[in-house]
Amino acid sequence: MNNAQPSTIAVLGPGGVGGLLAGLLSRTGHKVICLAGESTTQTLNRDGISVRSTHFGDFAAPVTAATHLTEPVDFCLITCKQTALNAALERLPADALADGLVVPLLNGVEHPELLRQRYRPEHVVPGVIRVESTRTAPGVITHGSPFVQIDLASTTASQAQIEAVAAVLAGAGVQTRVLLDETATLWAKMSFLAPMALLTTYYGITVGDLRTGHRDELLTLVDEATTVARACGADSNVAAVMNVYDAFPAETKSSMQRDSEAGSVLELDAIGGALLRAADRYGIDAPLAARLVTELAVTMPRPSPGTSAPRCSPR
Numbered sequence: 001m002n003n004a005q006p007s008t009i010a011v012l013g014p015g016g017v018g019g020l021l022a023g024l025l026s027r028t029g030h031k032v033i034c035l036a037g038e039s040t041t042q043t044l045n046r047d048g049i050s051v052r053s054t055h056f057g058d059f060a061a062p063v064t065a066a067t068h069l070t071e072p073v074d075f076c077l078i079t080c081k082q083t084a085l086n087a088a089l090e091r092l093p094a095d096a097l098a099d100g101l102v103v104p105l106l107n108g109v110e111h112p113e114l115l116r117q118r119y120r121p122e123h124v125v126p127g128v129i130r131v132e133s134t135r136t137a138p139g140v141i142t143h144g145s146p147f148v149q150i151d152l153a154s155t156t157a158s159q160a161q162i163e164a165v166a167a168v169l170a171g172a173g174v175q176t177r178v179l180l181d182e183t184a185t186l187w188a189k190m191s192f193l194a195p196m197a198l199l200t201t202y203y204g205i206t207v208g209d210l211r212t213g214h215r216d217e218l219l220t221l222v223d224e225a226t227t228v229a230r231a232c233g234a235d236s237n238v239a240a241v242m243n244v245y246d247a248f249p250a251e252t253k254s255s256m257q258r259d260s261e262a263g264s265v266l267e268l269d270a271i272g273g274a275l276l277r278a279a280d281r282y283g284i285d286a287p288l289a290a291r292l293v294t295e296l297a298v299t300m301p302r303p304s305p306g307t308s309a310p311r312c313s314p315r
């Protein structure tokens with residue numbers, strides 16, 4: 001990767017997050033190859049990506065799409081849901097990826113280990129993304145948040161490689177930071193995401209209504225999540241997380257809540273399940289998280305046959 005030259009970038013799962021990034025990278029001049037199923041691939045090759053965004057403006061951008069990666073890329077963004085990850089990775093053979101980097105932006109903390117078993121560990125650069133973006137139809141993206149922020153950190157890739165990915169993303173208009181501690185980066189997001197995802201989904205309310213109408217419960221859950229995050233190595237505390245909540249646009253919905261409204265399988269295991277597994281490892285009580293995970297698991301739709309989505313296996 002060379003900042004002066006366009007890069008070739010694959011996007012595995014061109015949905016709300018991946019479609020937005022694919023569109024931004026393509027309109028900046030990079031070659032973007034979206035990896036998806038047959039029918040999404042056909043639509044994207046014909047129509048490209050169109051984005052409606054108050055932040056970036058409305059725009060359309062061409063992309064190439066394929067069901068499997070067959071050519072070398074500089075890096076591949078992994079932006080499918082955790083519930084589709086195993087199936088989606090079949091589209092990204094390690095030998096086709098060659099020296100390309102793997103940059104997962106999924107919510108959750110456990111997928112980097114899976115990716116390092118499948119790809120060369122020194123090529124895996126995990127990130128977290130803060131954005132609200134929805135795929136309303138294949139290749140059609142509505143970006144609602146007044147920000148897109150990515151933090152990258154890797155225990156296994158070189159700092160130069162991480163910086164190179166960050167430069168490409170920043171050049172496309174994404175506020176991007178390179179941080180030093182991968183575990184702390186993933187858990188810093190988890191400590192505010194898990195309470196937000198579980199409570200907005202459970203009650204079916206926006207972040208604004210959550211932080212005003214259910215503040216005590218939110219504080220309890222943030223306390224549980226930050227206690228676990230600190231045990232895992234993040235510098236996380238209740239006051240800092242509550243400041244993040246109070247700064248979010250009131251109308252924000254979590255992606256888990258939007259999945260719930262759409263009747264889709266939830267990333268409950270990757271978020272709530274992972275939080276409870278870590279709590280168990282460190283002997284931390286998280287009774288509110290446990291109750292919410294159990295109750296949401298009962299109402300969550302079942303994964304369709306052939307997908308790898310786990311029901312929630314908290315402990």
Ligand SMILES: NC(=O)C1=CN([C@@H]2O[C@H](COP(=O)(O)OP(=O)(O)OC[C@H]3O[C@@H](n4cnc5c(N)ncnc54)[C@H](OP(=O)(O)O)[C@@H]3O)[C@@H](O)[C@H]2O)C=CC1
Nearest residue numbers: 013014015016017036040080084087088106107131132133
């Ligand atoms: N959306 C958001 O605002 C945010 C999301 N996140 C996280 O980002 C990740 C992605 O979420 P989001 O963008 O909302 O997800 P979406 O459901 O919008 O998009 C997922 C994409 O994955 C594709 N996909 C599903 N199965 C496969 C497969 N087997 N092979 C290839 N592609 C596949 C879907 O294809 P198709 O289009 O054909 O259905 C879709 O394009 C999640 O972990 C989420 O928690 C984090 C922050 C905010």
Ligand SMILES: CC(C)(CO)C(=O)C(=O)O
Nearest residue numbers: 129130131193253254255
């Ligand atoms: C915290 C939030 C809303 C911000 O991106 C998110 O990650 C999600 O919706 O899953």
